[in-house]
Amino acid sequence: MSGLVDRLWYGKGRPLFLLTPFSWLYRSVAEARRRKATREYTQKLPVPVVVVGNITAGGTGKSPLTAWLVNTMRAAGWHPVVLSRGYGGKVSDLPLLVTQDTLPFIAGDEPVMLAQATGAPVVVDPDRRRGAAFVIDNALGDVLISDDGLQHYKLPRDIEISVFDGTRGVGNGALIPVGPLREPLSRLDTVDFVIVNGAAKADGAGRVPPEAMADIKHPHMYAMNLQPTRLVNLKTGETRSPESLQGQKIRAIAGIGNPTRFFDTLKALGAKLIAVPFPDHHRFRPEDLGSEAGHMLVMTAKDGVKCKSFAPDNAWVLHVEASLPEAFSEAVLEQLRASF
Structure with a gap:
């Protein structure tokens, strides 16, 4: 879309x-x-x-x-x-x-x-x-x-x-x-x-x-x-630096108004991604999150609040802050x- x-x-x-x-x-x-x-x-x-x-x-x-x-x-x-x-x-x-x-x-x-x-x-x-x-x-x-x-x-x-x-x-x-x-x-x-x-x-x-x-x-x-500040695991709360995405294979999902900007941010951090956009304010279901062997699942903070209750162990949120x-x-x- x-x-x-x-x-x-x-x-x-x-x-x-x-x-x-x-x-x-x-x-x-x-x-x-x-x-x-x-x-x-x-x-x-x-x-x-x-x-x-x-x-x-x-x-x-x-x-x-x-x-x-x-x-x-x-x-x-x-x-x-x-x-x-x-x-x-x-x-x-x-x-x-x-x-x-x-x-x-x-x-x-x-x-x-x-x-x-x-x-x-x-x-x-x-x-x-x-x-x-x-x-x-x-x-x-x-x-x-x-x-x-x-x-x-x-x-x-x-x-x-x-x-x-x-x-x-x-x-x-x-x-x-x-x-x-x-x-x-x-x-x-x-x-x-x-x-x-x-x-x-x-x-x-x-x-x-x-x-x-x-x-x-x-x-x-x-x-x-918008500056990436941290990666947070939705299940454990573990925190990593955004730079840890360098060279990582990830499945990136985004149900926001301009998902391309989020995907571009991940690419700029050196991630190798499969980009999966959804409509803005999409109500996520477990099957939307997908599964690729060896891939991290990375999403926006806005999507993370909706997916936390059923997120898999490899689900991470990339937090950004305005500068x-x-x-x-x-x-x-x-x-x-x-x-x-």
Whole structure:
């Protein structure tokens, strides 16, 4: 599926151009929803709200950035709480306060992963505004980070961060379903920061020059890179360095928005892999994990939370952490303090 999407949306042409009337309809509906929400929900919340999202469909690295923001804000003395839609979860009693032991089929894979990665409170509710009220009523923290909430306009926000994949960019620049855009590129005029995951070029301060990203122009554009930090065995908890994958035969599985990036990371570490992509948020079964004699099984942290209960002895998770420039950290914290 990922290869098909790459050809249809992220190539130079627009093979789905016959669907352009549906793109016009999609834009009309999206803009009407935004106008209605921003008109009706204007009251500022008593705590700052930072929204992390993207204007393209698919994976761009929002969750690692969210985890980085949690750690950066905590180091600066804040007490962040993550808001999540909980995509793929089946919880009926909302809002849900997620813990590190919450089952992913209840809360969704990303909320559980973020709870485990950061130790911060994570609140799941498709209605992000109701989730925010739950946080405030229960005094869970003093700043909210909405993961993948750029188009959830019912939630007032103080800072907006849009994330792009440095390789894919805006694809063919068309709106869904002709292309990958959820909103027109003009939407970037209203966000505070643009983050480019895997930017090919950046200056000494980590800023991405406008000419480095075709069609993406913003005065505050920064580079982000995902650094492999450790391999952890899902059964035993044994930890190894990512460099231990050099020359190893592995079966790599990934049910994320852009599995190619994960596979490329493994190749860069010197692994010899069989790459097996799955749809984003795939609900794994034991038979999905496969078995090749003499191969390690390596997956993402997001997939690991779903596979832990039935993972074989040779199953490992490759953990990655976002790396961003000090200039971005300072800019976010300065704006955060100014909004409070």
